Amino acid sequence: MADRIVDVLWVVAFALLTVFSVPWFLWGDGTVVAGLPAWLWWHIGWMVVATALFWQFTKRAWDRGMGVTNG
Template identity: 60%
Template sequence: MADLNRDLVWIPTFAVLIVFAVPWFLWGVDRVVAGLPVWVWWHVGWMCLCAVLFARFAGGAWDRGMTVDFGPTAGADGDGGSGAEAPASGGGRTGDRGGDRPDGGERA
């Protein structure tokens, strides 16, 4: 139930952030404050507010609605691996020169 309440807070919060991201109510206003138009100050304040709210969202509700499994069965290939192949030669060791390129650089 707490997760549903959290969703019911974040959904309208992001809707408001999206609606007021463009200061449509400041169109045609040519007022200047501290050398910059008011709409620029709106964007500065709005970006600060968005940064604070997104940090709070990322800290507590980021994984809502996602099914992320970092366990051994997370591999997409079905064998429980990460889907990445092991290096063909050298095994990733620094001192092994067998897998180097002819120009002296190491393979990625």
């Protein structure tokens, strides 16, 4: 049962990553921070989040569902 919950959590994490990858709320906003538009900072930050999530996925869940055992 715990494995199923972990699988669902990974699916939810990647779904949220996808949903919030496009900053709809920043469209048409002309705010500039440190010389770059706010929407570009959103994408830079979101790529850092995506990198961290994928790194954790490769460490913890890469072989889930493939019948591979460690060791």
